[in-house]
Amino acid sequence: MSETSRPLPVPDEWSREFWTAAAAHSLVLARCSRCDKLSHPPDVVCPHCGSTDPAFEFTPVDGSGSIRSWTVMRQSFLPGFDVPFVLVDVELTAQADLRLIGRLVDGPDTALRLGAPVRLAFEDVAPGVAVPAFALEPRS
Amino acid sequence: MASSNRVAVVGYAQSPVARHAEMTLGALAVDTARRGRRGRRPDGERCGRLRDGQPVPFRRRHAAVDGVSLVSANWLAEHLGVNPRYAAGFQGFGQLPGAVALAVNAVVSGAADYVLLHCALHNPRGKHHANPMTDVRGAQQWTVPQGYFRPLAMIALAYTEYLERYDATREAMAAVVVEARKNGARIPWSYWYDTTLRAEEYLSEPMVNDPICRLDCDIPVDAVACFVLTSAERARDLPHRPVCVAGYATGAPVKHRLPLHWLLDDVMAVGEETARRLWQRSGVGLTEVDLPQVYDGFSPIVYLWMSRCPCGPSGRRTAWHSEAASTATVATRCRCSRVEGRSGTDACTASHSCSSATWSWPVGRGGGSVRTCPSAWRVIPLRIMEAQWSTAPSRSEVPT
Numbered sequence: 001m002s003e004t005s006r007p008l009p010v011p012d013e014w015s016r017e018f019w020t021a022a023a024a025h026s027l028v029l030a031r032c033s034r035c036d037k038l039s040h041p042p043d044v045v046c047p048h049c050g051s052t053d054p055a056f057e058f059t060p061v062d063g064s065g066s067i068r069s070w071t072v073m074r075q076s077f078l079p080g081f082d083v084p085f086v087l088v089d090v091e092l093t094a095q096a097d098l099r100l101i102g103r104l105v106d107g108p109d110t111a112l113r114l115g116a117p118v119r120l121a122f123e124d125v126a127p128g129v130a131v132p133a134f135a136l137e138p139r140s
Numbered sequence: 141m142a143s144s145n146r147v148a149v150v151g152y153a154q155s156p157v158a159r160h161a162e163m164t165l166g167a168l169a170v171d172t173a174r175r176g177r178r179g180r181r182p183d184g185e186r187c188g189r190l191r192d193g194q195p196v197p198f199r200r201r202h203a204a205v206d207g208v209s210l211v212s213a214n215w216l217a218e219h220l221g222v223n224p225r226y227a228a229g230f231q232g233f234g235q236l237p238g239a240v241a242l243a244v245n246a247v248v249s250g251a252a253d254y255v256l257l258h259c260a261l262h263n264p265r266g267k268h269h270a271n272p273m274t275d276v277r278g279a280q281q282w283t284v285p286q287g288y289f290r291p292l293a294m295i296a297l298a299y300t301e302y303l304e305r306y307d308a309t310r311e312a313m314a315a316v317v318v319e320a321r322k323n324g325a326r327i328p329w330s331y332w333y334d335t336t337l338r339a340e341e342y343l344s345e346p347m348v349n350d351p352i353c354r355l356d357c358d359i360p361v362d363a364v365a366c367f368v369l370t371s372a373e374r375a376r377d378l379p380h381r382p383v384c385v386a387g388y389a390t391g392a393p394v395k396h397r398l399p400l401h402w403l404l405d406d407v408m409a410v411g412e413e414t415a416r417r418l419w420q421r422s423g424v425g426l427t428e429v430d431l432p433q434v435y436d437g438f439s440p441i442v443y444l445w446m447s448r449c450p451c452g453p454s455g456r457r458t459a460w461h462s463e464a465a466s467t468a469t470v471a472t473r474c475r476c477s478r479v480e481g482r483s484g485t486d487a488c489t490a491s492h493s494c495s496s497a498t499w500s501w502p503v504g505r506g507g508g509s510v511r512t513c514p515s516a517w518r519v520i521p522l523r524i525m526e527a528q529w530s531t532a533p534s535r536s537e538v539p540t
Contacts, residue, residue, distance in 0.1 A: 007273045009281040039396065041282045047396035069304075069404070071296035072350035073287060077269040081287050089297050089401070101288045101297075101398060114304045131285045 006080030063120025148382035151368035161362035166207030176366035387422025
């Protein structure tokens, strides 16, 4: 793996489990221990049940979903990104209205449509650091 | 609303608008504030100071310095040499409207007799939005490592969804942008004064973040605007024709989202609710509105607000892009589903000559409500700095 100049996440108490799992190409999201709903990103107060003590537990999620929107980034404003690339806004099938934004690994010339199904992918951007991304399902 | 029409704007001043001013922002603000106060009760003791919630330019390794990259209410008071009874900065959605609401409440409550409200915008040198960060902490760690950063991508996602959902086109948006430029070109202190923009130029502009091109964005500038507000009662004795504040309203998305993640449905819902609150509080009816003015720092926002704002024809809350186009080249859709460049009252002239002459506003794939085109409806979006001057009494009263 080549070194990247892309900005790398600095895990904290809210995100450490997320980034540790991502490095192993697994998606885990915060689940409220009170109402059992997923939240991304985790927050001080559970956005679903309002608990101020949600005791989030990070739970494996398969990461499949559908494209709700996209943009082709032709200027990135950040270091280390080769342009153009596509960002997709994905609604995960794991829970209604649960969103994740990531790069589409299929490339910038890919024909897209609202609702197109995608599966989770990962970009290895540095030793021990992987970032969630998406790939179109073959028959989408 | 208890404050309706009890507070008035009685003075204003504007600095030159430049990409990069020759003075620091603070000096520009002091000069502009002095002009704004001239003849409008320059009594520092009775005057409040308010600052709008303008974004601090943190877009690169830029250390924010009060008086240089931003101007706080306290900084301005200190450098004007006054000790106001009340000084505050607005925090929240809405920026200038939010600061106006603070000003109204300060006057109505008696916290201040006069309020000097300022908006100071700074454009640091260098590539706008560029940031050399190599690590990312806090909330941004959820999106920046993927390359999702700054408002252009945020607007682009919402706009893509709008275009796809409502079958809208950039050709229709060209009419909005060209019309906005015409307005900017009419204003002597505008950056765009006496310039023109053709639809072809807009459509040939390279994309930055599809479907957003540079001409969809307001231009970053150094500039300061100041307003003086006081009670409507005091305003009667002042030299300029007062402009009363009939009402204010704010709204903000309430769902927990990723940083800078504006979902189309969230934005449109907020626009609808904010408009409803505004009508309710101001007591102004839809038929009394001659000129709806919406923030268009990014052109697609005009669509996003107006599509749910019940100030369109018949209080309609659906896709708005066809009406936007009616300010220039109309691109409405006839009942026969042929798109024509004609106004809504004209007969359809598509090749098969549909005779219904009833025009619809497309509201999505596979559906649409059929309505007659209200060709008299006219909306004139203005650019951000010019937009603040919609209530200016006349061109002759513009400070020089």
